[in-house]
Structure formats: C-alpha cells, structure tokens
Amino acid sequence: MQFSPTNGDFTFVSSTDAEELSGTIDAPDITLNIGPDSTRDTYATTFLRQRGYGWLLEVEEDDTEDTKPLLEELDIDLKDIYYKIRCVLMPMPSLGFNRQVVRDNPDFWGPLAVVLLFSMISIYGQFRVVSWIITIWIFGSLMIFLLARVLGGEVSYGQVLGVIGYSLLPLIVIAPLLLVIGGFDIVSTLIKLFGVFWAAYSAASLLVSDEFKTKKPLLIYPIFLLYIYFLSLYTGV
Numbered sequence: 001m002q003f004s005p006t007n008g009d010f011t012f013v014s015s016t017d018a019e020e021l022s023g024t025i026d027a028p029d030i031t032l033n034i035g036p037d038s039t040r041d042t043y044a045t046t047f048l049r050q051r052g053y054g055w056l057l058e059v060e061e062d063d064t065e066d067t068k069p070l071l072e073e074l075d076i077d078l079k080d081i082y083y084k085i086r087c088v089l090m091p092m093p094s095l096g097f098n099r100q101v102v103r104d105n106p107d108f109w110g111p112l113a114v115v116l117l118f119s120m121i122s123i124y125g126q127f128r129v130v131s132w133i134i135t136i137w138i139f140g141s142l143m144i145f146l147l148a149r150v151l152g153g154e155v156s157y158g159q160v161l162g163v164i165g166y167s168l169l170p171l172i173v174i175a176p177l178l179l180v181i182g183g184f185d186i187v188s189t190l191i192k193l194f195g196v197f198w199a200a201y202s203a204a205s206l207l208v209s210d211e212f213k214t215k216k217p218l219l220i221y222p223i224f225l226l227y228i229y230f231l232s233l234y235t236g237v
Helices: 036-050 078-089 100-104 109-121 128-150 157-166 169-180 185-207 213-235
Strands: 009-013 021-024
Touching (some): 078 100, 078 109, 100 157, 109 128, 109 157, 109 169, 109 213, 128 213, 157 185, 169 213, 185 213
Antiparallel strands (some): 009 021
C-alpha cells in the first residue's frame, strides 16, 4: 500500500487489482478565543511590572515557622518569674538558691505583677492607692538607683526596679495574717515589723554588694524606709 499526500490530497493505491480511492481533507481554521478579561489582566500585569510595581502582584506566603507564642513575643518567662519569687521569699543563702539572678537578669512583667497584686489587696475602697503604689514603686526605685550610683554601685535602673518590685512579696504574704489578727495590736505590730524586715533584707541583700563596703547602711536605710511606706499604704497607718 502506498500513501503520498499532496497539498491536503491523499491517494490509496493497493498492490492488488482494486479500485483506487482518492479524496481531499479540508482542515478548518482553529482560533483560540481569549476573553477580554484575560487580555486586560495581562496588560495590567505588564504595565505594573514595567513601572516597577510588580511587587503588588506578589502573594506573600504564610510562614508558620516564624510564628511565636504570645508569652515569647512579650518576653515573659513564667519559669524564670517563679524562680525569682522563690529567691525573694526564701532569701537565706543556706537554701541554695542562686539569688543573684534576680539582680543580674532583671525583667519587667514579674515585678509589675507583684506590685499590681499588692495594689489590689491594698484597695479596700480606696482605688487611688493602686496608681499611687505603682508611682512609688517607679520613683522610689529611681531614688534607690541614684543613691546606689552615687555611692559607687554598678547597678542599672532596670535591676533596681526588678528587685524592689519582687521584694514586695513578703508584704503580700503577711497581708492575710494582718486581717486575721488585726485586733491584737502587739502581735499585729510584730508581724508588720517582720514583714518590713523580710522585704528590706531581700532587696538589700541583692542590691547592697561588697562594692559598697562601709557605705552599706547608707543604702539599706532608705530601702527599709521605702518598704515601711509601702506597708503604710496597705494598713492606712
């Protein structure tokens, strides 16, 4: 069998005696119809890229690996805050806590939570005390910081702010006891003095280091007075 196309014509020729078949195939014109919207989109894309605005057409993919938890975004370490609370509540060196972490690794959210908690238990119908306690915490820490720097101490304001804030915890601990035995004046006074000494010792042992040498009382005394004032805001005396 032989096939010889010419210009769209075809002819089949058999090697045996048979009728000869011939014919013509007409190929229709095929047109790809692109809608007007596609044309406009292509033109707009080309126009934006030529003008340097091709970045508008880029689709930003969500990178789930870069998303962080909220506490990590706010730089809140609950384990670190809990450890610092234990260091302040148990200031005795014999317990084996690394108490210097409260000073050397200061944070803001832990002391703020302690100050707010102390403010909340100090309300008793006087809501103005809350803002006043926060003000005393900020400016009282500033005064201790300035005094420490004058005496030659190498501390930062953030360190003093954190230590003073965390050291309010002893006053929070004795607050329920004062509610129970408030009618016994002598016992109540002893508990108040114990709480103030506890808080002042926790703060002073962290802020007053060997670099002060003979000047230690000059820094311990204002710290003690600061916690007496904090307690007076709670008791109203």
